[in-house]
Amino acid sequence: ELKIKEGTQPIFHRAYDMPYALKEKVDLELSKMVKAGILSKVSFSNWASPIVVVPKKNPDELRICVDFKKTLNRVLDSDHCVLPLPEDIFACLSGNEYFTVIDLKADCEKAFKESKQLLSSDKLLVHYNPKLPIYLTCDSSGYGVGAILSHRLNDEDRPIL
Template structure:
C-alpha cells in the first residue's frame, strides 16, 4: 500500500498496514514507512493502549448528548427550503446506498423523517481503493446560509 505525505516528494512513501487489535485482525491502521522501527513500535503501543477511542464500526460511534452540544445552522431570512429532485442511481449503487443508510439507522446516527422540509441528494464518490463513499449534496443548503464576513485566521497568526 502506498500513501502520500503532506509534503510532495519525488517518491511516494511506503506505508505499513498494522493490525493493532488482536481480537479483530481485519481492522488495521496505516503507519508511514518513513518511521524508524522504534518509532513504529512506539506508535503501535500508543494505539494499542487506546483501542477504546477508535470506532471500528458505525455502532461504535456514540453521539454527543444534545444537552452538552447542539449545532444549529443559520439560514438567511425568508429563504424557502431547498428540495432537490431525486436523482436516479444505478442498481448496484442503489443497493449500496440502502445498505449504508440501514447501518446508519441501526447505529442511531440517522433516523427516518416523514415530512422533511429540506431535501438533499446522496452522491456516491469512488475511493482510491475502488470502494464507494456516500456523501450528501448540500449545495442548496450552503447557498441558503449566510457567508461569514470573517474567515478563520491563518494558523501562523494564532501560533
C-alpha cells in the first residue's frame, strides 16, 4: 500500500517524447499488460507519470518503465531502509564463474496469478461453519504479528475465508 503525504495535490507530468517507430510496439505491449491485468484503462486521471521505453536484446521486445521521480516519489510517505552498496554485493559474488541474465517477467506474472487463484480457492480456504471448532494459529516476528482462524478438516488446518 502506498502512503501519500497528507495535503498532496495531484501531479500530472506530460509524456516523454518517443520515437514514432516504437509507437506501435509500445501500444501492443501496453495492450498485453491490460489484457494480463497488470494495467487497467482509465478515462481520466489527475495523476500522470511518463513512461520510458527500453529496447531489449530481442528487437521485437520492449521493456516499459514508469518514471515516478518527478511525480509519485516526491509525495510518498515512505519508510527508509538501508540498501546494500553495490561493492558489497559484488564482493559476495566474487569467485563465481557463471552469471546470466534471466527475464522472468512472464513467469513471475504467471506464478503470481496461480498463487492468487490458489489462495482464494476452496482447495485452501473454507467457509466458516459454526458447528465446527475454531483454531487460532499465531505467528510473530520483529516486524509484526499474524494470526489465522481455521477449522480442522481431515487432520489438516484449513484457514477460514
